[in-house]
Amino acid sequence: MAKLRPTKTFKPKPPAGLPDRETLLAFLRDAGETGKADIARHFGLKGADRRALREMIRELEAQGALAKRGRKGFAEAGSLPPVGVADVVERDGDGELYVKLTKSDDDVPNVRLAPGKGEAAAGAPGLGDRLLVRFERLETGEFEAKLIKKLGQSAHKILGVIRKHRREVRVEPVDRKSKESLVLDPSVAHDFKEGDLVLAQVGTHGGRYGPKPGKVLEVVGTENDPRAASLIAIHSHGIPTGFSEAAEAEAKTAVEPTLAGREDLRDLPFVTIDPVDARDHDDAVYAHPDEDETNKGGFVVWVAIADVAAYVRPGSALDRDAREKGNSVYFPDRVEPMLPETLSNGLCSLRESENRATLAVRMVFDKSGRKKGHRFVRGLMRSAAKLSYEQAQAAIDGQPDDKAGPLLDPILKPLWDAYRTMKIGRDARSPLAIESDERRIIIKGGEITSITKRASLEAHKLIEEMMVQANVCAAESLEAKRSPLIYRVHDTPSLEKVQNLADFLQTLEIRWSKGEAPQTARFNKLLEETRESPNAAIINEVVLRTQMQAHYSADNIGHFGLNLAKYAHFTSPIRRYADLIVHRGLIRALGLGTDGLTDQDIAQIKDTAEVITHAERRAMAAERDATDRYIAAFLADRVGATFEGRITGVTRFGLFIKLADTGADGLVPVSSLGQEFFVHDDKMHALVGERTGKRWPLGLSVEVKLVEATPVTGGLLFEMLSEPLPPDPKMPRPRLGARRQAAVKPRGGLPKGVRRGKRR
Structure with a gap:
């Protein structure tokens, strides 16, 4: 069926040639943040016109009409993105709140926060709160901010560790990017112990210099707690924890599913294939050769997904909590689930030999791996077996254990035959084949016992491809029914x-x-x-x-990485709210029940896409930070040891090194690279010596010594033991300019005999 596209307003292509000032500003007003290359491409500029554009941008920037955004981007001065994270920074005499975009430049104004529907569920925001807001331009030209949701971490609060000194007690921040510590009032300082992890409020400062005063709001743990890394990540990134009493009560009322309104799929021998330590199972698979004479060599592939929509109803307390969380967050030592364990590890988990409600898709592929058709079924299933990736792979490789052995011929071999047929189509599609280097942290008894590279087995690829195709089917079915949906897009x-x-x-x-x-x-x-x-x-x-980074959107731009025109997340509704919305959409569009997508769901679908995109990125940052801290703790007793690694980042202030065995990331400061003054060449991705031309390029294999490991921040500091590469004879030497310019005294300097003070 032809792809259904939303009606778009026709905008004529601009005539080729250098735009005038007003045309350029009008384009930037519509485009928001953009770069010189994209501006030139939009107006079809080449050669001399591109040089003239650069000069025009410089003039507009000098006049204050343009402002920089990031390293190479530009936007109209004072402009704001459609959606952004902002801090409540001011309250005027009438009680109106004003927000400022975080990570903003000086040209970005404070914006009035308009009362909105988001306050009903989240509560009214106050000074210091951090919010996700939508910015809208009014007819007057000014901006107004509308609350989408309150975020967990306040702008003026820090998570830190209590450090007791002889004369004072301080809260030292756990964020390695933050250098600001707080001093506690001596009258309350004795209430806290050295090493306590605390959430502290930043107070107002009476003087210009020295640390700011602070007030401890909550003790969240201790730095020596084996789970400190995940606790820090949860509080630092504002990850919502636990569930409301109403949500817990609703989860406890869930009952076993029946055949009412469902197709009986219990005779199909589905199997779940998951990581060995998986606690919940939201997908199961089954495949067999197609018996249709017109599809010789083809396969029928079933993917059954837990029917979470049957238990998490729109507008319920469970639904509100799940939307706020957006997704489950996974740490090496714990999981912060999107749904209460009663559901996520109970009735919504496709347990072996137990009846479970499912929303399943039956897909038919021909011998070339091309999908011929599909249909969705709301059914009742019973998993025939729970296998780990390693179990399933070993059986296929000729080493089955007692559990996988009896399943090899009737279930596993047809699954692999189906996958190898699907792989023909996948290879023809040619999705992006970037290799990942994920690490698995093994924790036993509160101690990290090992850090290993995650294996990439054919079993992983089998499940991945079957899930991808099920996700495609969901997007295609909803588009065919003209149903709103949340796409997974990748530009x-x-x-x-x-x-x-x-x-x-x-x-x-x-x-x-x-x-x-x-x-x-x-x-x-x-x-x-x-x-x-x-x-x-x-x-x-x-x-x-x-x-680019993938995200959720109510508008479809396709998925570049997977090379797919239509794609939505359908296969993990236990741990992703996006999938739950897609399930509800299918239930409503295909007439599979009365608990599908509601008008309210549809009305806020764009807001939901933005909320869960933010939640996903918040979770990724928290998981990454926790992993860094666990690795730093693992290496803390190996300070002084040498390691093999590779340069994975080059900046003006140093080299980022990834260790070969653990995947740990740390910094070699540029100041420790010797007497040579190194210049950052961003085109070569290298630090290049001014005098000798010797190079530290991206990707170079090196040997380093661990100088410092700080578990509470996750920071690792290395000393370089290897030698730089010799100069590249094909590249020009960097100019001896940086230090010379700094050494030249400016004209019209200070009067004779007056010294310049140090900057503070």
């Missing part, structure tokens, strides 16, 4: 990022046409051609950095 890499990739590859003498449209097949060809080269790992890393 095409920007022209600027592709140009940066081309510049980097040129330093490795690898050709990449800058004018070439980004395609997954082209990226895959590059990765395949360099897979056996010494630069394979870093090329994989740079290609990954070239990609």
